[in-house]
Amino acid sequence: MLEQLSWKVGGQQGEGIESTGEIFATTLNRLGYYLYGYRHFSSRIKGGHTNNKIRVSIKPLNAISDDLDILVAFDQETIDVNVHELREGGVVIADAKFNPELPEGSSATLYAVPFTEIATELGTSLMKNMVAVGASSALLGLEPEVFREVVEEIFLRKGTSVVEKNMEALKAGAAFFIEKAENGNQLQLKEADGKKRMFMIGNDAIGMGAVAAGSRFMAAYPITPASEIMEYLIKKLPEFGGAVIQTEDEIAACTMAIGANYAGVRSFTASAGPGLSLMAEAIGLSGMTETPLVIVDTQRGGPSIGLPTKQEQSDLMAMIYSTHGDIPKVVMAPSTVEEAFYDTVEAFNIAEEYQCPVILVTDLALSLGKQTVEPLDFSKVEIRRGSLQNEDQLTEQEKGEYYKRYELTETGVSPRVLPGQKNGIHHVTGVEHDQTGKPSESATNRIEQMEKRLRKVEALPERFPTPVHIHAPHEEPDLLVIGINSTRGAIEEAIPRLEADSIRVNHAHIRLVHPFPKHELQPYLTKAKKVVVVEHNATAQLASLIKMNCDVKAIENVLRYDGNPFLPGEIYQTCKELI
Secondary structure, rough: EEEEEEEEEEEOOOHHHHHHHHHHHHHHHHHHEEEEEEOOOOOOOOEEEEEEEEEEOOOOOOOOOOOOOEEEOOOOHHHHHHHHHHHEEEEEEEEEEOOOOOOOOOOEEEEEOOHHHHHEEEEEEEEHHHHHHHHHHHHHOOHHHHHHHHHHHHHHHHHHHHHHHHHHHHHHHHHHHHHOOOOOOOOOOOOOOOOOOOEHHHHHHHHHHHHOOOOOOOEEEOOOOOOHHHHHHHHHHHHHHHHEEOOOHHHHHHHHHHHHHOOOOOOEEEEEEHHHHHHHHHHHHHHHHOEEEEEEEEEEOEEEOOOOOOOOOOOHHHHHHOOOOOOOOOOOOOHHHHHHHHHHHHHHHHHHHHEEEEEEEEEEEHOOOOEOOOOOOOOOOOOOOEEOOOOOHHOOOOOOOEEEOOOOOOOOOEEOOOOOOOOOOOOOOOOOOOOOEOOOOOOOHHHHHHHHHHHHHHHHHOOOOOEEEEEOOOOOOOOEEEEOOHHHHHHHHHHHHHHHHOEEEEEEEEEEEEEEOOOHHHHHHOOOOOEEEOOOOOOOOHHHHHHHHHHOOOOOEOOOOOOOOHHHHHHHHHHHOOO
């Protein structure tokens, strides 16, 4: 019996591939297995190859697997594109409708199951995905009834007869496989612990984090891979008295979020690289007016339209430097779905405490990859609103005087008031201003206000919870491997393989991108014989940030920018070659 296996379903986009994977994975999650899923899909509504690869284990995991145990194919293209991933003794379950064939030399076992024919005989070819799930369940030795709870959740709104028809299709697929296949249980998994855990994508975790943080307004324009955040909150925010507005573009979304924050409502927007480009001027407005702002950037392939549905990490420099002029800015980078939840809460806190724009950056694999998550601890959620003043704290002004909204303070953070508060009247403008907000071109004032704004975030790396995730068992490692966002799981899985080859490896994963945690990272750079930076872009942006901020002699770059996520084996092999 196996402790883990990898299962993939593929076919043409629009023929139920996503729902097939969802039913399969959700059921196994309910049984207590740990899962990690990654979808390959095209930037179109229908047509084009798509697949969903799901890794299943009795132990926690945070990366997709190097190889594949089971491939469920709805067309020949799925076999042709994915068969190379199958390990020795892997299995292909394919729809008999297209007369499936394995390429010459393949060691896989092919089972042709009439998905479409069975489904059609039961009433509609649309149920072919249920037949495929049934065949997969038979291969794994799972009883079809374990899928009933999930099937009911999906189809019960259409009536009990629809539920029973889908269960009938699932059972028919299992029965056919058992009858025709020899050694049908050869890939049976060990029994899971049965514990209930969450199973969700990073975007859902961000949406939950926004609600938990007290955000009650989101303005956004749909864009892959960020749209699920907006879709989640369209359903959830009204339950808490909040609202989501779909704007005409990302410029409007960002400025609307700034306006709502100015009025005192915790607000944010979410987008991807193209949207972030459009927001650049508005981000500067947030910095100059010292209005809190949270932006979620879900990185994807660029530039321009680029690869809308593919993995990349090429927005790092844009997030830090695209805004003209000098403003305080914070860029945070969660590395797991669980961190995405807690970091979203922290992003809202930091935005209000430091009165500046905060960008929460993910990548497509983290935003849309579905992972098992332990139950979230809501007791950890803390809402901090910084120096927001209540009316008791506002003293009456002399006639003609205005409130010093931009007062020069030692920390750089000025007391903040909401519009309409008594004794809090002040100017708000995007031009340089004095302590009351009144426009000013005085050279002395300019220096004072600029230095005030910039010193706000200087000490943030020391106060930030885990600015760098460190795993450093070795005092003098052969390698220090550095990554960001979703590469964490693949790196962590590669390290034991390197250690087995007597290569001493430490690992640093960047969690605070800007201001860069140079003091926290420097000791580990100094100790390492060789530094390797793993990232998804062509120009080594993370490595460049490290060189700009830290003392490091040389960095070996491990880059991938073909739209696919790193596999643990690729990182292992590349790092081994660098020694």
